[in-house]
Amino acid sequence: MADRELTAPEPGGPGPSFPTSIGTSDADRIRLLGQDLAADLIGKVGFGELAFWLVAGRRPSPAQVRVFEAVLVALADHGFTPTAIAARVTYQSAPEALQGALAAGLLGGGSRFLGVTEDSGRFLAETLGELTREPTDDAGWDEVALAAVTRARAERRLVPGLGHPVHKVRDPRTPVLIALAEREGQRGPHLRLFEAIGRVHPRVLGRTLPLNGAGVCGAALADLGLPPELLRGFALLARAAGLLGHLAEERRTGLGMEIYRTVDRNARYVPPDPA
Template identity: 65%
Template sequence: MTDDHPTYGTSLGVSDLHTISLLGRDLSADLIGRVSFGHLAFQLITLEEPTPQQARVFEAVLVALADHGFTPTAISARMTYLSAPESIQGALASGLLGGGSRFLGVSEDTGRFLADALAELDELPTTEAGWDAVAADAVRAQRAAGRFVPGLGHHLHKEGDPRTPVLFAIAREEGQFGPHLALFEAVGRVAPEVTGKALPLNGAGACGAALADIGIPIELLRGVVLLARCAGLLGHIAEEVRGHRVAAAVFADVERHAVYVDPTAADE
């Protein structure tokens, strides 16, 4: 008698009564205690084992993106925990759901912007001047279309994002400074002249370029950002749990200073 039940193929994890297999290897015997979480995450995403060089860049990006203080996503996680302390998953989810074009989505937007510009090239530049020309064209096209240039500028680090040069240096040290980072670096050089504004290259954009250069698919870049930020959000929730209740103070302050505005009244 044959078993005609359909099967559901996966290259990730499968389990039976006694074993757990992940990526074709025994989870307990081959992976637990033998690989880092970053190493495993890279392999789950790409189905390829990272080289030590790729792994260092990947881990550096995860650290760079883990937390950035009281951002809207962190505040959202804290406020949700205040409202529903029985649902830590809801608090984490609320923070992750806020990942968009202004916070947490910049890495993906930058990676896509760079990838689109690179796709237009017949061959990669070999000189700094060549990269600058490509970057200038890409920035002009973006602005002509009425779009912001992703990866440029930061609401706080207006004189330079401290993460950016470190990420550049690590990628260079590990031989992972590829075309996305080269183009992104060139954008930073030409943007002041093209845009008329001195805007720094932000760390989120550098992370997107670095991830693209180590082989993370563009459509998954935001997922890596959320993976990193989940650690930071959990840290914010942990502070609330320990009694450092920022959310309660924010709520009380807003409630105390809320005023009614007549929607029919003329703007003053």
């Protein structure tokens, strides 16, 4: 969409217009997604359903909500990741600015942590976009997956969603989310292609890697019809809850200060290499 050019209103004429389908408010009411927030949504719509609705512009079905919220749960926390450590240490540095600590953790969501959700969704969507028709059985999906992995290898690109720094054999989230999507009738082409990549990649890479949770989340979200370009946002939405939990614990334990002291007390000076 082209940038909207705003001009000063003519004297006595109507003012500038800023159209939105999200929400507006006046002295008496708040409108959100075409609904009356107080009368139609509060107490009647869950946060996961609302988050989906806000982005997709359509109200999800109950089955879609169950899969979507399962993905949010799967991505909420993964222990002392760099994002959690960043949030904790920042909180110890500036405890008066909770938003800064939360933001510090969210800013770490990238190609190695959390961003894989979007990277996988994009990779799968791009591969599917090149098909004239979708396969009808596992053999057909394996053929598509083999070509995609082979091309990525030839181009020296990583296949997103493969491998995990902790779960070396199987990510426990992956089979649960795939089974849930199947049960809810939401196991679509992105998940089927992702599963096929799991089956065929050893033939190309020469080793077997697990399909990681972030990758299966990206595939599941894409099958729900959510834009691949926004999938990282959902990972960050989920991780915000986990980070807030870390910060609540940080108030009780002060581990961030211990992390800082451990690193500081074990720092070893190394003379710089001569120019």
